[in-house]
Amino acid sequence: MKSKATSFDIAHQAGVSQSTVSRALRDSPLVNPETRERIKQIAKQLNYKVDKNASNLRSQHSDTLALLLFEDPTSDESQINPFFLSMLGSITRACKDNGYDLLVSFQRLEEDWHAEYEDTHKADGIILLGYGDYTDYKGKLDQLQENETRFVLWGASSDAQPGITIACDNFTGGYDVAKHLIQQGRKNIAFIGGASDRCPEFFDRYKGCCQAQQDAGIEVKQSLQVDAITTEQSGYAGALQLMAMQQSFDAIFCASDLIAVGAMKALRDKGVKIPEQVAVVGYDNIPLSEFTRPALTTVQQDTKLAGSMLVEALVALINNKPVSSQLLPAKLIVRQSSTN
Amino acid sequence: MKSKATSFDIAHQAGVSQSTVSRALRDSPLVNPETRERIKQIAKQLNYKVDKNASNLRSQHSDTLALLLFEDPTSDESQINPFFLSMLGSITRACKDNGYDLLVSFQRLEEDWHAEYEDTHKADGIILLGYGDYTDYKGKLDQLQENETRFVLWGASSDAQPGITIACDNFTGGYDVAKHLIQQGRKNIAFIGGASDRCPEFFDRYKGCCQAQQDAGIEVKQSLQVDAITTEQSGYAGALQLMAMQQSFDAIFCASDLIAVGAMKALRDKGVKIPEQVAVVGYDNIPLSEFTRPALTTVQQDTKLAGSMLVEALVALINNKPVSSQLLPAKLIVRQSSTN
């Protein structure tokens, strides 16, 4: 490697002090416009870039955010939930729009992620995006809080949980799904997905679903809820489990699109017609949901908005500005898998 | 924020010099094992983490790799090609396995990415993962080369292109697809995807496809090739275009799964039966390919292997070890969309 130019080299060429170079390059109003232009000109010529390590060390912030994706240890190594990937994309873009770099890391629950990034000054704050068992990482969240690490969390609705949360309105999303199914004449709605505090997002969707049934005067059949994590395999297994029970159902609300895709496959394998015999609805509106056959009715979470809200909330936190948790609207997208 | 402990705090508590602390924490053999343990103990107690900015500045490397995803400017902002996301996942993991952090950035071709990361010392090297028009960024690659930036590139087969490339054997992949289709009795194979030096990966797949036809004594109908970029929309349009031509075909080889998903939708919309009337084959084996209906025959690129090879090649480059471009095997995965 050629040795890189430093601010001293520029100062020398420009005939000014190194401090002035530093100021000029950061557009400080303290420096004479002409001098500034001259300095910038030389910097460009020398292909000079500010050394981030040095500037970060001195200024004690990195202008970098860390995104920690943590996942259910049981899920397949090579697959990433498309919904989270979509979030990753929007977060990457939002970081850029806000002038931050993004460090991305996948973490397993067992690991010592809580602290790694901010304590080492590699990042000014952390965005947590996860699935899996909430109870498992509650403790780590508390630790982050205690270390006064700046972080924002996606997805769990406002619980006794520490920190700022940006979430989708899962309850209303679930409510709208069930309301739609009932309008389509479905009376026995099954639910595939965890329904406990361990997975509060799914639980909220289920609660909304139950509420809509009650509001319509339909008795909720709790036996029609089977657990699943958000993979096709788990959805496939869940649907088989439902069909094996001696209880009829005419609709399945799946807690995620991935689960729905697996469930549809299981229904087909058993010769069950979708939507004639059983309507299927997912959640997330992942790209593939439009292309399943029949196309999957689902609930859209606005990942673009979510990404920018996460980043903006974290940036506000970093700048000691007031921030509050936010709930984003969910939008039902009706397709063929649930319409008669 | 509480002010973080420094190596001096630890030195003070341990009754040694700061240099010794630094050595102990990096497991230098120069330090007495007992002293080392004591120091580590104290570091843990104080929740001490090495300041990366300081250590990077001093040691002149960051132990960080930058991943630059650059994309076709025409493609939808919110969508990311699932194949690249899969690569992102495997690269993230490979970085971790090699002790590197990963900076991720999405770049548009117009931007000034060529230099940003390594010149600022934020990363020791760059992994480039892109789609879109190769001729457009050839110039930037040359610039990287000239600046002696360490980088590796995914996906373009060994051209006159500068730098180390890790790629899939697209020619053989395409060859195997056509061979399979011919074995299934198909005689008129259409191709949806660009076929020019502007997208060498697709082009190689097409070349392999043509070669297999020639080897089987089938005349290649060049008019059955229509351009497409790797989106469902583009695949949909491409299939419509094919059907509008007054030329019959009984198979479509799509240059990517995304294209294939769109093409299948177009065929269905026109009442064409898959695979009875037209067989469809994709490329990439994205997660959804298994769940389309019929399930999509495709070619698997081993993203896990690819990710680790990219990272390992780049790390070797950084350490001035010999590295060479590599071609990974492609594996045909036969499903219902192409079998009689």
Added chain:
DNA sequence: CTGAAAGCGCTTACAG
């Protein structure tokens, strides 16, 4: 508007 100087928190010759 500009410069000389201190210092961010480490790593690494150098000396012992």
Added chain:
DNA sequence: CTGAAAGCGCTTACAG
């Protein structure tokens, strides 16, 4: 095996 000292390349009071 250990310590005192220099220095990585910046930013930022401080003084003018």
